[in-house]
Amino acid sequence: MKFSLPKPSSEWDDQSIELIVGQLLRIGVLLSAAVVVLGGIIYLVRNGHVIADYTTFRGELSTLRNFDGIFHGVSLLSGRAIVQLGLLLLIATPVARVIFCALAFLIQRDYLYVIFTLIVLAVLTYSIAGPSLH
Amino acid sequence: MSVLLFTTLLAAGSFLAGFLGALTGLGGGVVIVPLLALVFHVDMRYAIGASLVSVIATSSGAAAAYVREGYSNMRIGMFLEIATTLGAIAGALIAAHVSTSTIAIVFGLVLLYSAYLSIRPQPPHPVDVKQDRLSRVLHLDGDFPTSDGLERYTVHRIPLGFGLMFGAGTLSGLLGIGSGAVKVLAMDQAMRIPFKVSTTTSNFMIGVTAAASAGVYLARGYIDPGIAMPVVLGAGAGSMLGAKVLVNARTKSLRMVFGAVIVVLGIEMIFNGFTGRL
Numbered sequence: 001m002k003f004s005l006p007k008p009s010s011e012w013d014d015q016s017i018e019l020i021v022g023q024l025l026r027i028g029v030l031l032s033a034a035v036v037v038l039g040g041i042i043y044l045v046r047n048g049h050v051i052a053d054y055t056t057f058r059g060e061l062s063t064l065r066n067f068d069g070i071f072h073g074v075s076l077l078s079g080r081a082i083v084q085l086g087l088l089l090l091i092a093t094p095v096a097r098v099i100f101c102a103l104a105f106l107i108q109r110d111y112l113y114v115i116f117t118l119i120v121l122a123v124l125t126y127s128i129a130g131p132s133l134h
Numbered sequence: 135m136s137v138l139l140f141t142t143l144l145a146a147g148s149f150l151a152g153f154l155g156a157l158t159g160l161g162g163g164v165v166i167v168p169l170l171a172l173v174f175h176v177d178m179r180y181a182i183g184a185s186l187v188s189v190i191a192t193s194s195g196a197a198a199a200y201v202r203e204g205y206s207n208m209r210i211g212m213f214l215e216i217a218t219t220l221g222a223i224a225g226a227l228i229a230a231h232v233s234t235s236t237i238a239i240v241f242g243l244v245l246l247y248s249a250y251l252s253i254r255p256q257p258p259h260p261v262d263v264k265q266d267r268l269s270r271v272l273h274l275d276g277d278f279p280t281s282d283g284l285e286r287y288t289v290h291r292i293p294l295g296f297g298l299m300f301g302a303g304t305l306s307g308l309l310g311i312g313s314g315a316v317k318v319l320a321m322d323q324a325m326r327i328p329f330k331v332s333t334t335t336s337n338f339m340i341g342v343t344a345a346a347s348a349g350v351y352l353a354r355g356y357i358d359p360g361i362a363m364p365v366v367l368g369a370g371a372g373s374m375l376g377a378k379v380l381v382n383a384r385t386k387s388l389r390m391v392f393g394a395v396i397v398v399l400g401i402e403m404i405f406n407g408f409t410g411r412l
Binding site: 014015017018019021022025026028029032033036037039040043044047048049050051052054055056057058059060061062064065066079080081083084087088090091092093094095097098101110112113116117119120123124126127128129130 | 135136137138139140141174175176177178179180187190191194195197199200201202204206208209212213215216219220222223226272273341342344345346347348349350352353354355356357358359360361362363364366367370
């Protein structure tokens with residue numbers, strides 16, 4: 001069974017929202033890649049000659065595990081901290097997408113999906129903010 | 135090996151993984167963990183952390199290309215992300231309590247299963263237009279472009295699909311992969327969503343799912359900038375290039391080759407897991 005539906009004319013139809021979301025993701029990835037490259041260059045210039053050894057797990061230094069530590073490292077221009085900031089931006093990119101979708105569903109008055117989106121956002125917030133608080 | 139050489143080799147390997155992953159639709163994540171653990175002798179926990187972050191880059195990078203085609207269904211994606219993100223946190227929490235050998239064995243089994251799916255893809259099912267009440271209540275019905283206009287579809291067996299998605303999220307959080315294969319299986323085979331809609335929507339969901347476990351990994355110190363930097367940049371660039379040439383590529387023989395590589399890696403992961411070397 002086939003239908004040919006008229007093209008929706010609203011500015012906030014699903015198709016245009018998805019296009020904006022696609023652009024948002026691309027910008028987030030490119031921005032975080034730029035930060036990772038910058039930190040990577042600093043890291044390699046300073047540590048490129050050191051012997052790499054990751055055979056045993058030590059866990060990251062506590063300064064690279066939470067927001068405060070990473071921001072402090074960035075202010076000291078530590079290459080590793082700047083890379084970690086870029087990775088944080090990368091992790092934040094899909095979160096930004098979810099926030100944008102919540103607004104889009106709100107404008108569409110699709111309240112069921114506003115609730116679903118807020119549930120996803122709550123789970124993400126728990127993961128990203130929860131464990132690093134203590 | 136010096137840090138400079140390690141970074142260069144790892145970036146090159148990740149680029150190849152991202153490129154082949156995008157071309158074959160299997161994602162680069164499935165080979166990045168074995169590459170790090172078996173070839174570079176990196177501890178499994180660092181390998182999983184770096185792979186998981188790279189999955190966000192590859193899926194988000196490819197999303198911009200997919201979205202223009204108009205297949206993905208935002209509502210299906212968002213509804214099922216409730217299941218995948220909860221699963222992802224569960225997986226990341228389990229990862230902290232089981233040995234790396236166990237994770238290696240589970241990883242090997244998932245690799246073998248992915249290879250099986252890639253060598254023997256499921257035949258496409260006809261679009262099922264029989265109405266599903268839950269699908270209508272949840273506004274999941276959609277339409278997708280075909281050569282003769284928009285075709286309507288409805289979503290079936292939603293509770294089963296939701297449960298499978300929780301499982302896909304758990305595997306993603308446990309193993310640091312996108313688990314796109316399980317997501318597509320849930321949507322295409324269980325929920326009877328058209329294949330194109332399943333693959334593009336799955337790609338959208340991978341980034342959000344990975345972000346849910348990435349927070350837990352970061353707090354546990356699994357994400358090392360020295361390893362993640364070349365992996366993220368290499369795999370991200372590789373997958374963007376792969377998504378670009380995808381349209382013209384003849385992927386059948388490539389899938390067979392990549393599938394064979396995955397089988398070998400899977401057997402090695404299981405062997406090293408049982409002998410306690412990983």
